[in-house]
Amino acid sequence: MRIAQVTGFLGSGKTTFLTKLAAEIMERGHKVAIIVNDVGHINVDQKVMSSHGLTVKEVAGGCICCEVQGTFTTTVVNLHIGHKPDVILVEPSGVAIPWGLKQAVADAVKNSGLDIVHSPIVTFIDCTAIEEQMAFVGRLISTQIREADAVMINKIDLCTEDEINKCIDMIKKTDGSANIMIGSAVTSDGVKEMADLILNNTSKRYDEAIEKGLFKEQYGG
Numbered sequence: 729m730r731i732a733q734v735t736g737f738l739g740s741g742k743t744t745f746l747t748k749l750a751a752e753i754m755e756r757g758h759k760v761a762i763i764v765n766d767v768g769h770i771n772v773d774q775k776v777m778s779s780h781g782l783t784v785k786e787v788a789g790g791c792i793c794c795e796v797q798g799t800f801t802t803t804v805v806n807l808h809i810g811h812k813p814d815v816i817l818v819e820p821s822g823v824a825i826p827w828g829l830k831q832a833v834a835d836a837v838k839n840s841g842l843d844i845v846h847s848p849i850v851t852f853i854d855c856t857a858i859e860e861q862m863a864f865v866g867r868l869i870s871t872q873i874r875e876a877d878a879v880m881i882n883k884i885d886l887c888t889e890d891e892i893n894k895c896i897d898m899i900k901k902t903d904g905s906a907n908i909m910i911g912s913a914v915t916s917d918g919v920k921e922m923a924d925l926i927l928n929n930t931s932k933r934y935d936e937a938i939e940k941g942l943f944k945e946q947y948g949g
Contacts (some may be wrong), residue, residue: 729808730815730845731836732926733829734880736852736874737861738822742866744913745852745922746817747780747879752923753815756948763787763803765820779881780870783811801836815847820923823868826875828853830931846931848877850909850922855887855895877931878907880922885912 734742743764750760761783779785785803796874806814820829827847833846851872852863861869873879881895899906909925911918 730847731833733818734850734852735824737869738855740852742819742852746819748913748919749922750782752919757842758814760815761807761811762817799841799942800832804836820847824869845925848929848931850878850880851876852880855881855883858895873899873902878909881910883912884910885914885915
């Protein structure tokens with residue numbers, strides 16, 4: 729069973745893209761379940777996803793990666809017992825950061841005893857609003873970019889080529905080695921490529937000592 733997680737600030741288009749992604753993965757013969765954990769928006773996301781015939785489990789009470797790791801593990805185990813999905817897609821809170829998501833999956837592996845493969849974590853960037861978002865929550869977005877396994881520039885159907893290139897330049901300045909993808913749920917650009925990434929690759933291994941060191945370096949304390 730694979731667990732694939734996406735992160736990205738509020739409004740980056742994760743939910744809509746995930747419905748297309750799930751459909752693509754199912755067309756390839758895999759059973760998919762989705763866990764959503766967007767604080768304040770869980771019910772809306774659940775309705776959108778359930779309308780596409782997808783299995784959805786709510787994880788309430790806070791961010792998957794910190795406050796409710798135990799509940800996350802229980803949810804993964806219950807999904808495995810009740811539905812036996814091949815792939816679980818996880819949409820955490822828009823303020824989640826990748827190192828915390830890696831820890832959540834590492835804990836799920838350790839505490840559940842399940843054979844879990846951690847697919848690459850993808851950070852979604854809203855191409856239409858990145859400049860404004862960087863002005864207000866730049867440190868969060870920069871962290872989401874640096875610590876992800878891949879970065880998806882989303883909503884390219886609403887952007888000019890110049891705007892897309894500016895977004896690419898910003899990501900490269902933040903992380904020169906970033907694996908950059910471009911996509912749109914409206915046009916389905918990037919959906920097949922992201923499905924390939926999730927089904928054929930793995931996330932960098934979680935190492936608590938290394939991740940805590942990086943966190944201290946970036947945030948202090």
